[in-house]
Amino acid sequence: SLLAEIAHSPLFKKADLRIAPASPAKAERLLPLLTHPNATIYLNLAEASLLAKTCFPDAPTAAKALITRGATRILVTNGSQTTAMGTPDGVITATPPPVLVTRVTGAGDTFMAAHIVAESRGSNPTEALTQALRTAADYVSGEIGS
Template sequence: MDILCIGSVLWDIIGRSPSAMRLGSDVPGRITRIPGGVAMNIAITLRRFGLTPGLLTAIGRDPEGDELVADCARLGMVIDHIYRSDDLPTDRYMAVEGANGLIAAIADAHSLEAAGDKILRPLTDALAGWSGPIALDGNLTEQLLAEIAVSPLFAGADLRVAPASPGKAERLLPLLGCANATIYVNLEEANILSKVHSDTAAAAAEALLARGAAHVLVTDGGRACAEGRAGEGVITDTPPPVLVTRVTGAGDTFMAAHLVAEQQGASRTEALRAALRAAADHVSGDIA
């Protein structure tokens, strides 16, 4: 096992239409159900790069949960440490996407939140002393993320952190000052965390560094993306232009690809470019 992915593993129910949509639109399209969630999306990308991720999450002991766990195993992930709940249903995420991007989404991650620190129990048992990379998902509760920020269980890890959505971005505030944490956010989420209304990813990265972050990456759709390190400044690069066919999971793919590039010894510039290329392939539909 090369990395731990901690957070949401659920069913993504995505409706996509090639038509531009607005409030009240009723258009033809396709509806899919696939394994998803921030932790799962990251793990899927890591598998594409040849790494073996282990999952720490909560999945119900219902038929949907049995099917989801079986899919995780089929995809080559370590499922031995998943918390299976007898009384909590398997979580779900539902989104509608049109030619003009994400129209609306609802994340039902209540079971993950209710499970709380039960998903972390392997870190004091079978995985005690883990010092490898950890991908951490902002779907965890604010209280649990605050505990993780000061927990000795995470002090020696290479911690990679992503919010689940702008609505949950503030949950990451306790982790902002962790010296071993890399924070991945989009421009909206960066502004929520920094309390500064920046217009560009570069300015937002500077604001987060000023708030005490050690390492940040800020994306902004098709506009320039920024990577910043405390004491080393901010660099930028622009995503390659592609036809956008989907948006769900793009940020998770970006994070996973950047982590892999850094693990392989890439420079800051090379790692940022590799992450942007992977995210572009994802949104264009070049990656299934």
């Protein structure tokens, strides 16, 4: 498949890949990219479970398991519950701020974009995770536009 070619291509070896499935049904297609040395994979808990073919109880457990399976960096969201970022050095967690949810479509995209922006501005991993969760919470509450 094309994703397997990308995962093993010397042209992409140094690329900073930021990857998210378009839907839970497409999560398993990301398996060839799981072990790419510069891939950051963004998943919700359902997508992480499908990718690993295991039902995880929470995001930290999913992140730990996917790192054990070879992921370099993985972020797992779980709605209003704890979100986790796993690396070979460990797992950090943060909880989204409580908000009145008015929409959910686009929440994952908003989280991913905000995380990338926070990192590009020099935020440390915990700050980037917290900032991304705050931005996603603002989005789902309708505080920021669609």
